[in-house]
Amino acid sequence: MSSQVSVDSAKRLTSEERREQILQAALAVFGARGYVGTTTDQVAKAAGVSQPYVVRLFGSKEDLFLAALSEATDELLRSFRAAIATDDGTSIDKRIGTAYVDLLRVRGLHQTMSHAYLLGSHPVIGPIARRGFARVWRFFRDEAGFDADKARSFLAEGMLINTMIGLRLVDDYGDDESVTEMFRSCFPSTLPEVLDVVPRSVDPW
Secondary structure (H helix, E strand, O other), rough: OOOOOOOOOOOOOOOOOOOOOOHHHHHHHHHHHHHOOOOHHHHHHHHOHHHHHHHEEEEEEHHHHHHHHHHHHHHHHHHHHHHHHOOOOOOHHHHHHHHHHHHHHHHHHHHHHHHHOOOOOOOOOOHHHHHHHHHHHHHHHHHHOOOOHHHHHHHHHHHHHHHHHHHHHHHHOOOOHHHHHHHHHOOOOHHHHHHHHHHOOOOOO
């Protein structure tokens, strides 16, 4: 993947389009580097805009991270709801699981959420991350109709996938027996697509 979010120089983006472009870059960079390790300048470079422009749109790094976290959580739940609404003959849990894996195309989405979940002691990020995590649980219970055990199982597998992606375990696929087995177990029907899209250790994010 290119180290910079592509920009069509022939088209003048609206402020909303530019905002979305910066959020996608923020997800990628925060996802790879974490909250502490990311600067607004790095996000600006990834988005192909100036650092003052990022600050003008979002304010502080904290505000930018919260906007990226909100974008990630909303996109996750939008994808899950679309999966429920699209009855293709498979079970709801199968459709939701596929939607979760499909979101790997949004670079850094899963990892940004994971980073937020490690910031529980942060006075601002912590409460918002907790509310977001609870929203996902309530989706499984109230909208997907899962019992508590199935909701727990889905969250647990999601956290496993997040950990695998964050660790760049794909680097060891095919060489390490345990890693290879893990990928084949987690992605039995989508493995080629997953191997193609997940970030590797040589990627900047």
